[in-house]
Amino acid sequence: MTGRVTMRDVARVVGKSPMTVSRALRGDTTVSAKTRALVRECADEMGYVYDSTAQVFRTQKSGFVAVTVPSINNANFAETFRGLSDGLEGTGMQLLLGSTNYSVDKELEIVRQMLARNPEAIVLTGGYHLPQTRGLLEKTQIPVIEIWDLATDPLGHVVGFSNAEAMSKIVNELAQNGRRKLAFIGASAGSDMRGSARRDSVIAAAHALGLPEVRFIDAGAAPVSMRHGAQAVKDLGQAVNGFDALVCVSDPVAFGALNECRRLGISVPQDIAITGFGNFDVATVSSPRITTVNVHANEIGRKVAGVLADIFAGQADAQRIDVGSTLVRGETV
Template sequence: MDPQHTPPKRTLTLRDVSEAAGVSEMTVSRVLRNRGDVSDATRLKVNEAAKKLGYVPNKIAGALASQRVNLVAVIIPSMSNMVFPEVMTSISEVLDETPLQPVIGVTNYQPEKEEAVLFEMLSWRPSGVIIAGLEHTDAARAMMQNADVPIVEIMDLDGDPIDAIVGVSQRRAGREMAEAIIAQGYRKIGFMGTNMPLDHRARKRLEGFTEALEKAGIGIADQEFYSGGSALVKGREMTETILKRSPDLDFLYYSNDMIGAGGLLYCLANGIDVPGKVGLAGFNGVELLDGLPKQLATMDAERHQIGRIAAEIIAARANGIDVEQRVELKPRLQFGDTLRR
């Protein structure tokens, strides 16, 4: 350690740079932020001094003084479900064009964790919050209401937003899928999904799905739930289980594409005629599906659009521009090769 015999490094401040450049701290501050009028000569001097010293500004002090923070809190339930990294990617893309920076918090689908993460993030006084879902603890909701920064709730659309909202109606997504299935003449329908009472979006899709079925006078003929483990494997296993138990099923609806893909692979491996004997459908439109031997029917949840628009709302609001408060995206049904038509 310390092979260069560096002096006991006290971290550098504006003052160090200002002394090195022979100007006031304020001038250095102006140069480093490209603010106000500074002559080219001093600008050069300052930049050189800063670079030579390896000065890194202290945003903590800057933020405290200016009452401005360029961070955007993004709160999502999980990183394992590819949906969220995808949304993140779009958010990043948009914010990259602005001075804003996303900061990610993960809740593991736990409301109390969400509350804690939110509290932590709000205590850094971000310029905006993007948060998945509409279900929050009372305290979390109150915090967001009082925070006086733009809040964008994303993914879901069924409920009362705190501020802005961008998403698809999960109920509608479920309903439309059910309607499409019924329209194609399927009647004995099985459902497979995660066993996560706190995944409200999955829950709402199932509600919409069931509701539409009931309207047509049919119910879910059989169902199966899983938790944990490899979704692809679980999809395969659940499909085997449900088909053995209820061999007369003519359609299988999966709450996500990963288990749907597992189910599809099971059917193909076992010579089950898809979509002749059984139809299949999932939800989400994950990229993975494109590579499967048959295209799984699915409904695209417009995740990239959602991320993009949410970030745009925050960016606009940060510039004092007011924009639409509610953006409803329509999930797109893709028939693929597993839902006959």
């Protein structure tokens, strides 16, 4: 066969009507599983790719949900995306992912591009957006779900956790173990809204307990990683001994700080405590294991899938779901 393969070509080979082939390729369950498998196998062998453009025009449904994340390298955001993907398994709905690189300006650009493709819903990581972004989304009829943060002025649905609650658990754990002089290692102010919320939450929790003022250690522009945590401690040198604990914006940053303390001959937790955030694998496999907070990243994704199911079933009421957080005691406090 020469030229572009058409749906009619596939229909002729499998002995079915073009309409049946179309429904089979869309995953329509009114077509038997056996026929769907046969059509898919034949289409793959013939090199036919289903063009959904006509369906979009006809039904005004694109069949995909748009999702923004700050970084595709962050294991927690990847876990949330995995939970969402798993939760949508079998629905026929696909995900279109955009990475904002922690920039609200980039988020605006991505949202504009995504809206042009008529997604059936849009999932935004974070609760802070530029006024232009909010304006665009408020004018559309597309459902919006904000995740991770518990937005105080939501655009629609919210699935996340309280940074204040999560960080207060860390600060209380430190205080109960006699740690009073705290330093927070995180990204530069303004480059990571979630990190800034954690820093503010640590400061508020320490103040509530009557602890001394928390020192902020700028690890650089977001995203910050193991390397940044190590460099922050290296820059402090022996001055790090002036603190009882280093509260880190994430587990990778804590892991970097932990290893640099070792290089400086500073024992953890004997000389200083170190805490992380996020319950990354690195917190579990490090030696000593890092005390951290589990914010249930995968569950966030699965809860979002549940909200989407409700939206597509016609339930319009905005949902606000707090997945909570859990203190994970390691060996660094």
